[in-house]
Amino acid sequence: MAVDSRSVTALGARVLEAALDVWRRVARRAVIVAGPLHHTWRRSLHFRVVAITLVTSSLLVGAFAYLVATQSTNILLDRTRNAAVKQLQVDTDHAAEQLRGFNQAFDPQVQSSLGTIASYLSRGGPEQGGAIVALTSSRNPNLRAQAFDVSPLITPELAHTVAVDHRVADQIRTYDFGSGPTKYLVTGSPVPTGFGPIELYYIVPLTTEDQTAGQIRTMVLLTGAALVILLGVLSALVTRLVVRPVRVAARTAQRLSAGLLDQRMAVHGEDDLALLAASFNQMATNLQRQIVRLEEMSRLQRRFTSDVSHELRTPLTTVRMAADLIFAERDEFDPAVARAAELLQAELDRFEGLLTDLLEISRFDAGFAMLDAEPTDLVPVVRRVVDRLDGVSARAGVPVELTVPETPVIAEVDPRRVERILRNLVGNAVEHSEGRTVSVALGADDAAVAVTVRDHGIGLRPGEEKLVFNRFWRADPSRARQTGGTGLGLSISLEDARLHGGWLEAWGAPGQGAQFRLTLPVRAGDRLTSSPLRLVPPDVVPGHAVDARPASLEVTA
Incomplete structure (x- = not known):
C-alpha cells in the first residue's frame, strides 16, 4: 500500500507539536515549583544550610547503606556458596562410591541407582527446605535422575564447564517450582564412574539469604533515613542558634536606619x-x-x-x-x-x-x-529663560541654540521653580562655555519631559558630576566669575527637581564640555522610569579627551 509522503510529514509535525506542548507544560510546572524554592534559597541562610546538610548527609548515608547492603549480601552468598561446594564434594564422593561397581551405561541397575542416589542426596527437596540434586550425563541423555525438572536452571554455559572442562562451577538462577519465583544457587561437579563421567548438580534455594539481605537493607535504609532526619534537625537547631542573632541584628539595624535610635x-x-x-x-x-x-x-x-x-x-x-x-x-x-x-x-x-x-x-x-504645580506649557518657559539671558550670553560672546518642539509640551509643574532651574543651568553653561555655543533642547514623551543644556567648555573630571550639586562647589576655583553666581544655584535646582519628583543629572568629560539634564514627570506625583532625552550627548567620542588649554598657553619642562 502506497503511503503519501505529505501525510507522513503532517503526522510527524503533529507529533512534534504535541511533544513540544508537553515539554512546555512540564517546563511551566517546573518553574512554578522551583520559583518559590529559588526565592527561599536566595533569601534564607537557614534554609541553605539545612538543605546542604540534608543533601550531603543523604548522599553519604546512601553510599554507606549501599556499601553495607552489598557487602552483607556478598558475605551471605559466599557463605552459602562455600557450604554448597563442601556439600557437593561430599555428595560427589558418595555418588562415585555408589556407582563404582557399574561399567556399562546401559546396565538397567544404573538408572535405578541414579534415582536412589538423587533421592537420598535431596534430603526432602525444596518442600522441606532442602536442596535439589540432579544427576545427568551430557554424553548419554537417557541417564538422568532428578526429582524435579531442573533443566531451566542449568544453562549451556554451566553444563559445558562441568561436563567438558571437568570443573566445579556455579551460578544463580531464578525459577518457579510452583510456590513462586525463587532464587537458587546452582553448583555443578563432574562425578567419575566406570562407564564415563556424569554431572552432579546441587541446587540450593536462597530464600533465607534473600530474606536476611532484605532485612539488612531495610534496617540500613531505616537507620540511614533516621540519621539523615536527625542530622537535618540538628543542623536546623544549630543554624537557628547562629542565624537568629544575625536576624535580630538585621531587624535592629533596619529600625535604626528608620530613625528608631533607641533600639x-x-x-x-x-x-x-x-x-x-x-x-x-x-x-x-x-x-x-x-x-x-x-x-x-x-x-x-x-x-x-x-x-x-x-x-x-x-x-x-x-x-x-x-x-x-x-x-x-x-x-x-x-x-x-x-x-x-x-x-x-x-x-x-x-x-x-x-x-x-x-x-x-x-x-x-x-x-x-511647597510645590505649586499646575498644567504648564514648557515651550514658552524655555524660550523666556533663553531670552532673559540673551544679554549675558551676548556680553560673554556665547551663542545659544534652542531646540523645542513645534507643538505645546504640557506638564504639571511649578513654573516658577522650573524657570529658576533652567535659569541656573543656562547661566552656568554660558559661564563655562569658553566662548563656544551652548545648546538647549526640550523633549517629551507620554510620561516625562526633559530639558538638556549642553556647553563645550572645559568639562568635568570623573566624579565631579555628583560634586557640582554641592553647595558652594566650583569645578575650577581659580577661574574668575563671569555672571556673579552665589554657588548655591545648582543645589537649589536639585532640590526643586526633587520637589517635583524629577531628576537633575550632570555629565561631563575633560575637553568635551558638560551637559545637564532635567527630567520631570508629566503628571505630578508620577514616578519616573526613563527620560525622553539622552544624558550623554550623541557627538561625544568615547575615551577621547580634548586638550582644553588656550592656544597661547605654553608648557615648558
Missing part, C-alpha cells in the same frame, strides 16, 4: 554571639550620640542661616536705598566715584541674590518648601 539587641551569656550583641549595642549608642549631635548642629546651623538671612534684610534695604540714590546721581561725580557707585550697585545685587538663595535653602532644610 538595642538583647545580650545573653558571654559567648561570641553575646559579644556581637554587645558590640552592636555599643556601636548603636555611639551612632545615636553622633547623630543627635549632628542633628543639633544642623538645626543650629539652619537656624543661624535663617536668622542671619532675615536679620540682614533690614540693613540691606537701608543700604540699597542709599546705593540706589548714589547710583542714580553717579553722572555728577568724578569718574572714580561713579565707578565705585556702579561696583557698589553690582555687589549689592549679588548680596541680595545670595540672601535670597540662603533663605530658599533654609526653607528646603526645614522642610517648608
Whole structure:
C-alpha cells in the first residue's frame, strides 16, 4: 500500500507539536515549583544550610547503606556458596562410591541407582527446605535422575564447564517450582564412574539469604533515613542558634536606619554571639550620640542661616536705598566715584541674590518648601529663560541654540521653580562655555519631559558630576566669575527637581564640555522610569579627551 509522503510529514509535525506542548507544560510546572524554592534559597541562610546538610548527609548515608547492603549480601552468598561446594564434594564422593561397581551405561541397575542416589542426596527437596540434586550425563541423555525438572536452571554455559572442562562451577538462577519465583544457587561437579563421567548438580534455594539481605537493607535504609532526619534537625537547631542573632541584628539595624535610635539587641551569656550583641549595642549608642549631635548642629546651623538671612534684610534695604540714590546721581561725580557707585550697585545685587538663595535653602532644610504645580506649557518657559539671558550670553560672546518642539509640551509643574532651574543651568553653561555655543533642547514623551543644556567648555573630571550639586562647589576655583553666581544655584535646582519628583543629572568629560539634564514627570506625583532625552550627548567620542588649554598657553619642562 502506497503511503503519501505529505501525510507522513503532517503526522510527524503533529507529533512534534504535541511533544513540544508537553515539554512546555512540564517546563511551566517546573518553574512554578522551583520559583518559590529559588526565592527561599536566595533569601534564607537557614534554609541553605539545612538543605546542604540534608543533601550531603543523604548522599553519604546512601553510599554507606549501599556499601553495607552489598557487602552483607556478598558475605551471605559466599557463605552459602562455600557450604554448597563442601556439600557437593561430599555428595560427589558418595555418588562415585555408589556407582563404582557399574561399567556399562546401559546396565538397567544404573538408572535405578541414579534415582536412589538423587533421592537420598535431596534430603526432602525444596518442600522441606532442602536442596535439589540432579544427576545427568551430557554424553548419554537417557541417564538422568532428578526429582524435579531442573533443566531451566542449568544453562549451556554451566553444563559445558562441568561436563567438558571437568570443573566445579556455579551460578544463580531464578525459577518457579510452583510456590513462586525463587532464587537458587546452582553448583555443578563432574562425578567419575566406570562407564564415563556424569554431572552432579546441587541446587540450593536462597530464600533465607534473600530474606536476611532484605532485612539488612531495610534496617540500613531505616537507620540511614533516621540519621539523615536527625542530622537535618540538628543542623536546623544549630543554624537557628547562629542565624537568629544575625536576624535580630538585621531587624535592629533596619529600625535604626528608620530613625528608631533607641533600639538595642538583647545580650545573653558571654559567648561570641553575646559579644556581637554587645558590640552592636555599643556601636548603636555611639551612632545615636553622633547623630543627635549632628542633628543639633544642623538645626543650629539652619537656624543661624535663617536668622542671619532675615536679620540682614533690614540693613540691606537701608543700604540699597542709599546705593540706589548714589547710583542714580553717579553722572555728577568724578569718574572714580561713579565707578565705585556702579561696583557698589553690582555687589549689592549679588548680596541680595545670595540672601535670597540662603533663605530658599533654609526653607528646603526645614522642610517648608511647597510645590505649586499646575498644567504648564514648557515651550514658552524655555524660550523666556533663553531670552532673559540673551544679554549675558551676548556680553560673554556665547551663542545659544534652542531646540523645542513645534507643538505645546504640557506638564504639571511649578513654573516658577522650573524657570529658576533652567535659569541656573543656562547661566552656568554660558559661564563655562569658553566662548563656544551652548545648546538647549526640550523633549517629551507620554510620561516625562526633559530639558538638556549642553556647553563645550572645559568639562568635568570623573566624579565631579555628583560634586557640582554641592553647595558652594566650583569645578575650577581659580577661574574668575563671569555672571556673579552665589554657588548655591545648582543645589537649589536639585532640590526643586526633587520637589517635583524629577531628576537633575550632570555629565561631563575633560575637553568635551558638560551637559545637564532635567527630567520631570508629566503628571505630578508620577514616578519616573526613563527620560525622553539622552544624558550623554550623541557627538561625544568615547575615551577621547580634548586638550582644553588656550592656544597661547605654553608648557615648558
